[in-house]
Amino acid sequence: MVQYKRLIKKGEKLRLSVKEEGGSGANVVAVSGGGYSKTTKQKILFIIFLSLLSCCYIFSFSSFSLLDAFSREVKGFGPYELFIAPLCSGTSNGTICCDRTGFRSDVCIMKGDVRTHSASSSVFLFTSLKNKITITGKIKPYTRKWETSVMQTVQQLNLVYRDEKNNYLVSVDEHNNNICDVFYNVPAVFFSTGGYTGNVYHEFNDGIIPLFITSHHFNKKVVFVIVEYHSWWVMKYGDIVSQLSDYPPVDFNGDKRTQCFKEAIVGLKIHDELTVDSSLMLGNKTILDFRNVLNQAYWPRIRGLSQEEELEAANKTGKRVQEDGFKKPKLVILSRNGSREILNDGLLVALAEEIGFIVYVLRPDKTTELAKIYKCLNSSDVMIGVHGAAMTHFLFMKPKTVFIQIIPIGTEWAAETYYGKPAKKMRLKYIGYKIKPKESSLYDEYGKDDPIIRDPKSFTQKGWDYTKKIYLERQNVKLDLKRFRKPLSRAYDFSMKRIGPVYSSHKPDVTN
Numbered sequence: 001m002v003q004y005k006r007l008i009k010k011g012e013k014l015r016l017s018v019k020e021e022g023g024s025g026a027n028v029v030a031v032s033g034g035g036y037s038k039t040t041k042q043k044i045l046f047i048i049f050l051s052l053l054s055c056c057y058i059f060s061f062s063s064f065s066l067l068d069a070f071s072r073e074v075k076g077f078g079p080y081e082l083f084i085a086p087l088c089s090g091t092s093n094g095t096i097c098c099d100r101t102g103f104r105s106d107v108c109i110m111k112g113d114v115r116t117h118s119a120s121s122s123v124f125l126f127t128s129l130k131n132k133i134t135i136t137g138k139i140k141p142y143t144r145k146w147e148t149s150v151m152q153t154v155q156q157l158n159l160v161y162r163d164e165k166n167n168y169l170v171s172v173d174e175h176n177n178n179i180c181d182v183f184y185n186v187p188a189v190f191f192s193t194g195g196y197t198g199n200v201y202h203e204f205n206d207g208i209i210p211l212f213i214t215s216h217h218f219n220k221k222v223v224f225v226i227v228e229y230h231s232w233w234v235m236k237y238g239d240i241v242s243q244l245s246d247y248p249p250v251d252f253n254g255d256k257r258t259q260c261f262k263e264a265i266v267g268l269k270i271h272d273e274l275t276v277d278s279s280l281m282l283g284n285k286t287i288l289d290f291r292n293v294l295n296q297a298y299w300p301r302i303r304g305l306s307q308e309e310e311l312e313a314a315n316k317t318g319k320r321v322q323e324d325g326f327k328k329p330k331l332v333i334l335s336r337n338g339s340r341e342i343l344n345d346g347l348l349v350a351l352a353e354e355i356g357f358i359v360y361v362l363r364p365d366k367t368t369e370l371a372k373i374y375k376c377l378n379s380s381d382v383m384i385g386v387h388g389a390a391m392t393h394f395l396f397m398k399p400k401t402v403f404i405q406i407i408p409i410g411t412e413w414a415a416e417t418y419y420g421k422p423a424k425k426m427r428l429k430y431i432g433y434k435i436k437p438k439e440s441s442l443y444d445e446y447g448k449d450d451p452i453i454r455d456p457k458s459f460t461q462k463g464w465d466y467t468k469k470i471y472l473e474r475q476n477v478k479l480d481l482k483r484f485r486k487p488l489s490r491a492y493d494f495s496m497k498r499i500g501p502v503y504s505s506h507k508p509d510v511t512n
């Protein structure tokens, strides 16, 4: 262990000492380790120094040129700060600016020579320290700022000014000047895949959609740097991530190399539940633009899946086209087990078929490939499910299709806030089906006179924990199918109007 670094700023008693393992193999150059002989190391440093100089030379030239400024305009690179961190509009080169006015997240912008230093959880901005108040900014790049407990699990990043006079110098007492190991001539966006990641609602709401909001204007010319990095997350969301960035994501803590960028956004901008507010977006982008990203992300994989299925189904006869020349609308039941199950789902399937739907039951779990769920829902006319995180998949439905959310007692607020409203914003035909007490398993358990049944508000008002323990974790649904027939028929009529007749098709429709 070598204690090697002190950061002492003029006029300020900031002192940061950093401990680091000496000579760990991966950090070949940047880290002053014990492992290498000084001369070899200095030679390497010198070479890197030279190559960097040439990089920077080219970079500074190009970024000053009018042509480049012009192409930035044209591509809509634009004045994104106004949308991502309004307080930081007009941030000049060589400065760090944080906008902490958001209720859900803080966002900082660093312009200029940005370099990572993961050993000290820091991101440095090398600049002239003259006339600058060099207060260190601290930020947790996660979008649930108001939830103290979950924020405690998120890594805090220090955003630190460093004097550019020490730039590239290899002095005797300060070996580590954060020489760039990897130099990107594009900006970085820093964010966390920790917190509640692991739950699909949170993955989209707190992560993927804010990532789209924060980075789409870069036209993929951006690097994602992730704290609380999980390789499963990168696997699961790789298709989407690669629609937003041309570069593989960087594991901030796992990759100790100094990564250099020409600017950085630290933290993600978020608008509202599962949505994109076009009035807050550069180029008026909407949630449908986000959906287009999903569509492009899954298209190659789905094409592959479809071909496989066509081969398998080559000999089956299509059921989708009826004799009268109408295509049956496709209804998908997103089913859960454990809690909030539909106890009579067999009867529900029968009823839906009787009404005229072709019915699929989908049971997604954590390991289900998103492309497969997307394929199923993108070709569906109606999606039904009991309120819960899986309803997030309404994002995979096409606009003007139907989403019926079954709302167990005591969950009205959450169902409407998290899924009902956002679904309407995505222009789905949304039907919220509030169950009657008798359709709840809690009715059998507690009886009609228990406050749990009679007066759910008296519990849910006490806090989310009550909602969760009583109404979310322990409630199942037994649909009154006489009652449920009504929304189902509405969904059918609505879908038939949208689909219309398909006169020409007598061939079996094997792809659906």
Ligand SMILES: *[C@@H]1O[C@H](CO)[C@@H](O)[C@H](O)[C@H]1NC(C)=O
Pocket (backbone or CB within 6 Å): 060, 063, 064, 093, 094, 111, 112, 113, 126, 127, 128, 164
């Ligand atoms: C911004 O500042 C950095 C460091 O001072 C410098 O290397 C870079 O060329 C500047 N970039 C622009 C676009 O002025």
Ligand SMILES: *[C@@H]1O[C@H](CO)[C@@H](O)[C@H](O)[C@H]1NC(C)=O
Pocket (backbone or CB within 6 Å): 283, 284
């Ligand atoms: C975005 O919307 C605003 C207000 O509706 C409008 O003035 C502006 O022209 C739109 N911009 C684009 C790029 O469509």
Ligand SMILES: *[C@@H]1O[C@H](CO)[C@@H](O)[C@H](O)[C@H]1NC(C)=O
Pocket (backbone or CB within 6 Å): 295, 296, 298, 299, 300, 302, 303, 375, 378, 379
């Ligand atoms: C989703 O459905 C639309 C319309 O049917 C189709 O054009 C698109 O290719 C589908 N997306 C994917 C990824 O298969």
Ligand SMILES: *[C@@H]1O[C@H](CO)[C@@H](O)[C@H](O)[C@H]1NC(C)=O
Pocket (backbone or CB within 6 Å): 311, 312, 314, 315
């Ligand atoms: C389709 O059925 C025929 C006759 O039953 C069989 O010979 C052929 O191999 C089948 N094709 C596929 C793709 O399964």
Ligand SMILES: *[C@@H]1O[C@H](CO)[C@@H](O)[C@H](O)[C@H]1NC(C)=O
Pocket (backbone or CB within 6 Å): 337, 338, 339
């Ligand atoms: C959910 O269903 C799966 C497969 O049918 C089963 O293995 C699992 O134990 C069930 N989980 C619960 C909580 O019932």
